[in-house]
Amino acid sequence: MLFAVFLLLVSMEVIESRLLVQTLPGFVGDLPFTLETGQQFALSYIGVGESDDVQFFYYFIESEGNPKDDPLILWLTGGPGCSALSGLLYEIGPLTINYQNSTLEKAVLEIKPHSWTKVANIIFVDQPAGSGFSYARTPEGYKANDTSSAMQTYQFLRKWLVDHPKFLKNPFYLGGDSYSGIVLPIVVDEIYNGIGIGEWPQINIKGYVLGNPSTDTRSESNSRIPFAHRMALLSDAIYKSAKENCHGEYLNVDPNNILCIRDLEVVEKCLERIYKGHILEPSCEKPSKPFKSNTLRRSMRSLDTTSVDARPLPQFQTHWCREGSYIYSSTWANSRDVREALHIREEFNDIEWVRCNKTFRRHVPTERIVYTHNVPSVVGYHRRLADKNCRALVYSGDHDMVVPYIDTLNWIESLNLSVESDWTPWFVNKQVAGYTMKFSKDEYSLTYATVKGGGHTAPEYKPKECLSMFTRWLAYDPL
Template identity: 45%
Template sequence: MNKLIPPSHNSPHYSCQILLSLVLLSLHMLTPLEAYGSKVEQLPGFQGPLPFELETGYVGLGEANDDMQVFYYFVKSESNPQKDPLMLWLSGGPGCSSFSALFYQIGPVAFEIKEYDGSMPGLVSRPQSWTKLCSIIFVDLPLGTGFSYAKNVTDHRSDWKLVHQTHQFLRKWLIEHPEFLSNEFYIGGDSYSGIPVPAILQEISNGNEKGHQPLINLQGYLLGNPITTYREENYQIQYAHGMGLISDELYASLQRNCKGEYIDVDSGNELCLRDLQYFHECLSAINEFNILDSNCEDDEHLWRRSLTQELNESLSSRLTVPELSCKIYGYYLATKWISNESVRKALHIREGTIGKWERCYMNDFEYDIFGSFEFHANLSKKGYRSLIYSGDQDAVVPFISTQAWIRNLNYSIVDDWRPWFVKDQVGGYTRTYSNRMTFATVKGSGHTAPEYTPEQCFPMFTRWISNLPL
């Protein structure tokens, strides 16, 4: 029997599972600090009642009430929340709030891009929200991210602690929301989440096998432009050459002098270092997150540098006002919006827990997972579904680097390379493997593909989550 198939709603096993969860719920003594979700009735800046159900709340992870408190935004599926899949979304960084995904990428609202005049920034509906057919938990992890807080944040910030925190958060959240126990469950994320998400799935799967309660109906995962091997930078040279960003001569010289290694370069290899300096000069005025987009420096671009050098100050504190035409102007509006007292009250933020809100808080983080390839291999053996998608204009995690580690999983192809379409136009290219992994490029899109091309990513997600070919 396939252990990934959820029990029938009429089966004794299912009835016992629900009963056990209700017992766990009754035994879980809630103190005022541990009171869970609250419905958000209105959002300042949005005209009229919300056309979707939004809940925010905290889940306590520590022994003491105020030790570790994880904040989340939960949006119910706008279609059939009783039967539609449930997904937890973890934004990258590490330390970027999933507010980013909710307001910029896959959630039901977005900022109205108008020049800030000191009044409340406006919000509008996003027609391509993934919540049209999926309930999504947008979680602020690791601790210290967004509105999540702890007595000593520094003690709780590492890759493995993030894995354990997410797993613990999820099981406690499901105890408080037993109506979602039978729903198919997925985890999604992008960018740096390519490191922790596969490890989180493995830990959840192992917990299910050990009988940890409540049982999570884990089905699979999806990742966009995910960091996976920490060798992604070695593919930037090939990508930049293929996209016409460097000359044939420089490409040939880099290959000859660096011999395919562009990360751990011998300090005595002056020819390679010289070529690399020239390479970086060629790309210095390019937005590497989307080479087609304007080059507007912000915290995302500073994050790019933080992969190779230590930053001692908050990235968000260095964010200046971008041009209105820049994609990142919405990030600026977000800091103005969420700093407003009426917004925090509407979101049920606990007073005094977070002062200045930062979209990405990346200090004090310990990197102790040095690649997620082995987790993908283990999850493949267990038969979980996965969608790995790449905006093809991203030079930070180039699609060719993602293709390389997928090939190294060494699974046969069951649906070979072909275009996938949106309204009779090519949305990208896709290939599916025998481990139930689908790879897809998103044509003309950047590092966080749903943010750049929602009209393509929404049908891509819709088809995949519905078990349909792209």
């Protein structure tokens, strides 16, 4: 009895110490939802890693429905190195930028009507160190890889739940998109391992959500050329020649295979001005240099073409492009009043916030190596999770050439699950919103969905449809 009273008092103390954000620069009036950016005693951060060397910043938004019973989601943004604020503003959070009334000097925020916080409590975390407002206290703390990032994320989650005991009973899902498709299954596997050995706190995990996920870096790179052919960006003749001469391998090309290299020069010319995040949208990118032996390999292998903060390019300012719209978040997050409102630590004052930290990316020359891509494929993790009492939602924007839907469907089918329902349309407002399949094995189920007209990542392009998809799946309803 005394122990229960003690836990209650600790819980009340934690709640009272929460750093709540009631107003934000650029938004008129009080926020119509509960936003927390940390605990007062921790000054907005949760320490992870050895000696808490790494300091993770997070945004926690309570469900606008029923916070007590609605699921709890920990959302991981991709990159790696992209800020959680990107996912919050551009994808599934309750705020977005009103571009019509904004200037590059002063961004105006408005409510996003199709936020996933309508039906779930969501923690957006900046991970790993060097992403968003998260940082490390020593140079060693910035050295991370796929597995260490996953372990630090798991540590963060456990500490967060200790600080927020009232959410321990809520159904928990881990969610993420893009490159977090590599890290996320590792974290989910670790959660189930922790449950198996009785680690505290016990996480009430029900499953995971993955959007446009990187899963096997080699196969997804090789899938981009078949995808381009399917989408009429390559002719039958060009595709057939490249497929035969390169033997289906477009990433690691034999430098002596002259026929393959010549074919890839043609492919490069066809695709160099296509915006990979959504093939129908205009591109802000400068034309690439003449093809050399590894030019295509680099451009096609780089996972997140939307990762680097866009800078104004005068020669491309005659039309709107998505990369240009990302600049507004940078000017907003780097203003002093915003940092004060979010309770950002003073030791971060001299560090520039960037939407995505390009030093995390492959093939980017940098004086300090901060991230090692040490897990090329997580298909094996998905195969292990298929033996758990677990549910998964995996979706793809069908106009995404960064992680094409055909590759995602291929690795799902490689799990050899039973097909409960075959390829069929799903609808929003009586219109086809995409196509879906459902797979199962014992107590495991996986729902796959394409989002018609969606890009990388789908909620940014089709917010209404994606909220409908997510809400139905949470409720165990067919899409």
